[in-house]
Amino acid sequence: MKNVGIIFLFLIFLFTNSQAQELPLKIGVAGLNHGHVPWVLNADKRPEIDIVGIAEPDRELAEKYSKQYGFSMDIVFGSIDEMLEKTKPEAVTGFGTTYQHLEIVQKCAPKSIHVMVEKPLAVSLDHAREMANLARKHQIQLLTNYETTWYTSHQKALEILESEKIGDIRKIVVRDGHRGPKKIGVGPEFLEWLTDPELNGAGALMDFGCYGANLSTWLMDGQRPISVTAVVQQLNPADNPKVEDESTIILTYPSSQTIIEASWNWPIGRKDMEIYGLTGAILVDNGKQLRLRMAEGYDGFSEEKFEMEKREKPLDDPFSMLYAVVRGQITLPNDDLSGLENNLIVMEILEAAKESARSGKTVWLDKR
Structure with a gap:
């Protein structure tokens, strides 16, 4: 079962005490045309999160969000490939179409870049299985974010x-x-x-x-x-x-x-x-x-x-969790709400x- 007890409290202690010593997590954002994208743009204001690149071909849309959230258009690129090459993120968050989720994993997994997408995982079971195979082969975290997880x-x-x-x-x-x-x-x-x-x-x-x-x-x-x-x-x-x-x-x-x-x-x-x-x-x-x-x-x-x-950190929202998972401060259960098996x-x-x-x-x- 999922009762983590003393072990989990110890992990929370490690997370709290080590976070100040860690560098910010470098995040790439793939797409801006998802209605949930303010979630990640607001997270960029935290000291532990640093959006280093955004892949969005729609310059007008990117400029709108740039003015609203204050990020520089210098970090906006026309493709995922260019964003990955120029900014070298540690993790990429998907805020484009659900159909794009497969492409994100195809681009990121071979580079050992972790991925978190907005729900659902994919548009189809075939896409999901290909994504899972890539994540396992290249040993990356592939997480799915739901509002209800928190x-x-x-x-x-x-x-x-x-x-x-x-x-x-x-x-x-x-x-x-x-x-x-x-x-x-x-x-x-x-x-x-x-x-x-x-x-x-x-x-x-x-x-x-x-x-x-x-x-x-x-x-x-x-x-x-x-x-x-x-x-x-x-x-x-x-x-x-x-x-x-x-x-x-x-x-x-x-x-x-x-x-x-x-x-x-x-x-x-x-x-x-x-x-x-x-x-x-x-x-x-x-x-x-x-x-x-x-x-x-x-x-x-x-x-x-x-x-x-x-909820207590690091399980209070998707970006605290992503930080802790990528930094190796917590390990999610196999059947976690955000996890691949689920x-x-x-x-x-x-x-x-x-x-x-x-x-x-x-x-x-x-x-x-």
Whole structure:
């Protein structure tokens, strides 16, 4: 299990005491047309992070961010190759299209440059497997960043599960989404590829279905589901003419089931989760709030509420983690939310979900 105890506290101590003595981590940024790119541009203000190069062919887009965040256009290059050659980063973060993730690893892995991409890992299982093979061959870290990885409430949910207070898992329900990319006003450069089935791999199914697949795999200790069933719809073709905007994915395991509701049609943005055991339920409302309900009688329950603070460094955000991993200050568990093994299973699930939606049939995963 994932209880790190005294060993992890010791690693935290090493991280805290050695960080001041380390040089900043030299980071390259591949692409600026992802709506999450402010995350890394803001991280550049920290003493331990130094963005040394940006690969972005759209000069107008780069100039916009240059004015907003204060980086020099001298570090902006027209290609990944040029950026790598001129700046020699230790790690590259992917903030372009999901389709570009494979190219990033193809360019970086042979140079022993670590890679972290925004979720999901890839547009397809074939891309993901090629990326994994390259990462293993050249012994680099290949990490996938999800906003939900940094939710303290998810860590508390895992702690309750491991205490066996609610018994074995019987059902997980994960709901993620918002009103849709166009309705929430994402930038035109982001909207253009997020609603493109080739560059994003699909629509809401990929954009938000990946969260549930990632969390379910983690909560189920890295198990692969037995089967995947998906239903998708295009409820708003005016905004999303090329892709589905509504999806429901059902994962079956030997003794439990996960339902993933990924939507670009929620009237209110949400990232919440429910975990049902034999004797109680964990209701994760958001990143910091969680409720534990213990069953009493037929439909009664007692409820305990939890309010959590931000996670401790270096596991408080993706760039603290990336720094610590590259510097060798921490080693992530094999099935970590950001880790390669988890995210290869995520890609198996998403690929099977797309096939199930296309065929109208349940897809049974091969046994290993």
